[in-house]
Structure formats: C-alpha cells, structure tokens
Amino acid sequence: xxxxxxxIAMSTCTTRVMTCxxxxxxxxxxxxxxxxxxxxxxPSFISKNPFGQIPALEDGDLTLFESRAITKYLATxxxxxxxxxxxxxxxxxxxxVNVWLEVEAQQFNPPISALVYQRxxxxxxxxxxxxxxxxxNAEKLGKVLDVYxxxxxxxxxxxxxxxxxxxxxxxxxxYYLMKNPExxxxxxxxxxxxxxxxxxxxxxxxxxxxxxxA
Amino acid sequence: MALKLYxLPMSSYTTRVMTCxxxxxxxxxxxxxxxxxxxxxxxxFLAKNPFGLIPVLEDGDLTLFESRAINSYVAHxxxxxxxxxxxxxxxxxxxxxxxxxxxxxQQFNPAITPIIYEFFVAPISGKTPDQxxxxxSAEKLGKVLDIYxxxxxxxxxxxxxxxxxxxxxxxxxxFYLMKTPWxxxxxxxxxxxxxxxxxxxxxxxxxxxxxxxxxxx
Numbered sequence: 001x002x003x004x005x006x007x008i009a010m011s012t013c014t015t016r017v018m019t020c021x022x023x024x025x026x027x028x029x030x031x032x033x034x035x036x037x038x039x040x041x042x043p044s045f046i047s048k049n050p051f052g053q054i055p056a057l058e059d060g061d062l063t064l065f066e067s068r069a070i071t072k073y074l075a076t077x078x079x080x081x082x083x084x085x086x087x088x089x090x091x092x093x094x095x096x097v098n099v100w101l102e103v104e105a106q107q108f109n110p111p112i113s114a115l116v117y118q119r120x121x122x123x124x125x126x127x128x129x130x131x132x133x134x135x136x137n138a139e140k141l142g143k144v145l146d147v148y149x150x151x152x153x154x155x156x157x158x159x160x161x162x163x164x165x166x167x168x169x170x171x172x173x174x175y176y177l178m179k180n181p182e183x184x185x186x187x188x189x190x191x192x193x194x195x196x197x198x199x200x201x202x203x204x205x206x207x208x209x210x211x212x213x214a
Numbered sequence: 215m216a217l218k219l220y221x222l223p224m225s226s227y228t229t230r231v232m233t234c235x236x237x238x239x240x241x242x243x244x245x246x247x248x249x250x251x252x253x254x255x256x257x258x259f260l261a262k263n264p265f266g267l268i269p270v271l272e273d274g275d276l277t278l279f280e281s282r283a284i285n286s287y288v289a290h291x292x293x294x295x296x297x298x299x300x301x302x303x304x305x306x307x308x309x310x311x312x313x314x315x316x317x318x319x320q321q322f323n324p325a326i327t328p329i330i331y332e333f334f335v336a337p338i339s340g341k342t343p344d345q346x347x348x349x350x351s352a353e354k355l356g357k358v359l360d361i362y363x364x365x366x367x368x369x370x371x372x373x374x375x376x377x378x379x380x381x382x383x384x385x386x387x388x389f390y391l392m393k394t395p396w397x398x399x400x401x402x403x404x405x406x407x408x409x410x411x412x413x414x415x416x417x418x419x420x421x422x423x424x425x426x427x428x429x430x431x
Binding site for chain 1: 264276282286308309312313316317324361
C-alpha cells in the first residue's frame, strides 16, 4: 500500500515532505486538501492532525503530522534507499545534521516564513503586505544568513561536505523567497548563493517545485 | 573525558539539556557563560556556536549547539543508559516521539516564549511587560493546550504511554510559566495538570530546577 500524503502542491510544508519522498525514491499518493473550503478544520482531517494543518502522512496504520517529523521518519525508515539524508551510520555526522536541522527550525524558519507569508500568502487571502514586518524580518534573516555564509565558506553543505535533510528543509521557503525582492538576501552572499543553486537544482526538488505556483 | 556543557543554571535551554543528561545518567562538567559581560557574543564562544546562544555541548572534538539537537545526540549516543527517551527500537513509537517533539518546537514554544520573555526578561532590561503580547500569546497557548488536553486524555504522555524527550522538552518554560498568573492555563486543564505534576516531579528535573531562580533574588 502506497504512502498517502495529505496536502497541496503549492504548500511549503507539503513540498518539504514531497522532496524527501522523491530523494528516497518512495512511491506516494497525494490526497489534496481543500484549504479554501476549510477542509483542514473538518473532523476527518483533524483526526489525522489535531492542529488542523497540512501536511499529514499515512503509512499503513501510522498517521504522522509536522513536516519535519514526517521527513525524519521517512529518512530513518528508508535509510538504505535513495540519498543518505540523516548519516545515521556515523554518530558525529548525524549529530551535525541534527544541529543544522534545528538551526533551520529555530533560526531560519521564523523570519523567512514571516517574509514569505507577507509577500505571497497574505495577498492570496485579500491582505496587503506589511512593509514593517517585511523589513524587520529581512534584517533578522540577513543576520542568520551571515552565519550561513561563514559556515558554507568552510563546508559544501550545512552539516558537512554531504547533502542532508538539514539542507533539504530550507528548499521550499527559499524557493518562494527567490521570487521576491528579498532574493537579494541570498544573491548577495556568494557561498549561500552557490549552495542555493546546488540544492535547488537537485531532480527531487525540481519535481516537487513543479506544483509550487503560488 | 567528560562532556562539557556551557550555559547557565537558570537558562531554559541549558536546563533542557541538563535534564536530559541526568535522565541518561551521563556525567558532565558545567561551564558557566557570563551573559552579562556578553561572553556569548565574543569570538571564543562564537567559535563554538556562531549564533552566540547557550547552551553548547562539547564531546571530545565534537561541538554541538541548539538544545533540542544536543538532546537528540545524547539520547542516541547513550540509548542503552538511563531512561529510554527516543524509543528507537520501535519505529512507530520513535515516529510518534518525533511528531510531539516537533509540536513542542513549532506549536508550544512560539506561544509560551513571549509570555516568559515579557514577564521575566523584559523587566531586567528596564522595560515594562507588554500586556498585549502576553494576552495574545496566552490565547494561542490556550488553544495548543486544548489539543494537549484531548491528547493526554487518551495517552499518559504525549507520544504514548512512556515518558520521552517530547515531554522533557516542555519542562523548562512550563516551570517558569507556573510562577506566573498564567499557571492557570495548565491548572485549568485536568489532564495537562496531571501530566505536568508527573513530569516535573521526576528526580532528573527536580535536580535541575533547584538552579532555576530566574527573577528571584
């Protein structure tokens, strides 16, 4: 029975999971959730994710939510298949992957998700981008990317000289950032720019990005 | 060579790691970092954590930061010692632990930290707590805790019927919340309250809580 992924093709968190599924060569069926009809707040979806957010994943009788937990599960279950995303056979490398996974979740994600929301998703719901929020978060994100620039001048990818889940988790939001003026935050930092060009050209991501038409 | 933990005994993130080390019965040397002299923003510390934040863990030539990553490493390396915090021998249980660790990180943490910051930290910098921020965060946290209440009415702990890292990660900030008027958010939800009383009475946390005297002089 194929894995079922509940979500939509343009959602950053859904594509985070899709990219991981492609990297591992795992078949899956996407089950669209109609956000504008409020399907994600209906009992049938809430029973899969009580927080009422996409994506959710069903693998047999196991139901998971939170995209970063889903990708870790997939990368662990299928560790010997496709790309080695967690480096589980090497305790030190695995530890560094975890550090940079947390950096994405705690340092990178808050400012970039605020930026992308203002630029891309607020207008979809009839709102106007808040320039003050954009400016404040662009500054925050710039400081985080200064650390990335330094890091990536010493290693090809974030956790070391190997592509890992830590790099993958950055793809979806950065893809949308690059469609906005704040792309300069990436383009003005040569090592970050080179890293972005590398990770965004991977076939697994290009496949997932086909649906990212927000 | 023992592990070295750099941080402060009242810091939420440092205590998150200390609790994990105690649960795993792992020896470590504690190295205080002087935040008041901005030691964490100076090059020697920045070489350990380029984001200039505590805690940092050194294990031989391996240097790690981000408390949740440090705990995952400790719980993996010492998986056969002390409490089984990650349930690694069962992929489904481990997956559930992963989910509720992300819930703490993505749902609970952003709702609780502004309350703790406004109540405890802002006054130290001479600022008045922003009631609007506190009220908005308390409302958000209430909604998250409603989900916890429903969850904990069917399982003893968040990931299932065993205590795991997912529960542990909630300890430090909730400890501080319980010293504020917003302790009511926990007290008014019977299953959340029972869960809190259980996890906060574990010896590994009680040991650490002795040093958590933020704002009490």
